[in-house]
Amino acid sequence: MSAGGTLLQAQALELRVSGRTLLQGLDWQVGAGEFWCVLGRNGVGKSSLLHAAAGLLAASDGAFRLGGAPLSALSPVRLALLRGLLLQHQHDAFSMPVADAVMAGRFARGGGWAEEGEDRRLALAALQRVGLAHLAAADLLKLSGGERQRVALATLLAQDPELYLLDEPTSHQDIAAQLQIMQLLRDLAAGGKAVVASCHDINLARRFATHVLLLGEAGHRAGTTAQTMLPEPLGEAFGCRFRLVGEGALPLFVADAL
Numbered sequence: 452m453s454a455g456g457t458l459l460q461a462q463a464l465e466l467r468v469s470g471r472t473l474l475q476g477l478d479w480q481v482g483a484g485e486f487w488c489v490l491g492r493n494g495v496g497k498s499s500l501l502h503a504a505a506g507l508l509a510a511s512d513g514a515f516r517l518g519g520a521p522l523s524a525l526s527p528v529r530l531a532l533l534r535g536l537l538l539q540h541q542h543d544a545f546s547m548p549v550a551d552a553v554m555a556g557r558f559a560r561g562g563g564w565a566e567e568g569e570d571r572r573l574a575l576a577a578l579q580r581v582g583l584a585h586l587a588a589a590d591l592l593k594l595s596g597g598e599r600q601r602v603a604l605a606t607l608l609a610q611d612p613e614l615y616l617l618d619e620p621t622s623h624q625d626i627a628a629q630l631q632i633m634q635l636l637r638d639l640a641a642g643g644k645a646v647v648a649s650c651h652d653i654n655l656a657r658r659f660a661t662h663v664l665l666l667g668e669a670g671h672r673a674g675t676t677a678q679t680m681l682p683e684p685l686g687e688a689f690g691c692r693f694r695l696v697g698e699g700a701l702p703l704f705v706a707d708a709l
């Protein structure tokens with residue numbers, strides 16, 4: 452990790468997909484202990500940004516550095532130790548026990564699929580953390596959409612990277628699971644990991660994230676949750692009018708169409 456705990460650094464990053472410029476001039480740093488939510492309208496480029504940070508999509512200009520090194524200089528194993536990516540959708544070709552799917556997360560650390568041992572213990576502990584210990588022996592192909600997504604999150608926990616990149620980790624989840632996942636991500640950051648998650652729930656982001664990257668057609672804005680989660684920048688990014696309603700520690704944003 453580079454000085455100051457910075458794990459991920461974007462320098463003058465530009466992303467173009469299918470001839471369209473999604474992002475320009477992004478200077479952004481993500482440090483250990485931070486939980487960033489990436490917010491913005493459909494198609495603005497949240498998934499593309501996460502894929503680029505993971506090294507799966509090349510920047511059209513500028514670059515990402517991970518742990519102080521350019522992404523392109525890192526071997527696949529080193530990349531897997533530094534960062535893990537939760538995809539928005541999972542694609543399964545064949546049956547396997549859920550616990551075995553989670554153990555795939557141990558691969559970069561030399562883990563196999565032994566019936567007993569530390570890797571299996573870590574996989575079962577990861578399933579426990581996402582509330583799915585009871586499904587360890589279930590068939591991966593017979594899970595609900597929300598359960599399958601939480602198995603993917605457990606696989607990421609088993610991988611245990613320094614930087615967690617998560618594409619809509621709360622989609623497909625019921626409200627109790629959404630709260631559990633956001634709390635888990637906050638706990639990971641509090642424990643010294645760096646977390647970046649795209650999210651469509653502004654109130655969940657405001658409640659749990661330490662920082663927010665707002666992506667809009669007209670530009671981007673990054674900062675602490677208190678600096679960014681304000682009616683004006685949210686309105687610019689989403690094209691709605693935002694107001695805070697309610698009293699106490701947890702007032703909620705309500706949006707009105709313009």
Ligand SMILES: Nc1ncnc2c1ncn2[C@@H]1O[C@H](COP(=O)(O)OP(=O)(O)OP(=O)(O)O)[C@@H](O)[C@H]1O
Pocket residue numbers: 468469473491492493494495496497498499500
């Ligand atoms: N594989 C691809 N080929 C061509 N265009 C793509 C591809 N993936 C994404 N795009 C385009 O890039 C743009 C950004 O997509 P991206 O998935 O990053 O948006 P997003 O902000 O994550 O959206 P959502 O909130 O709907 O998930 C969109 O216009 C999309 O159509």
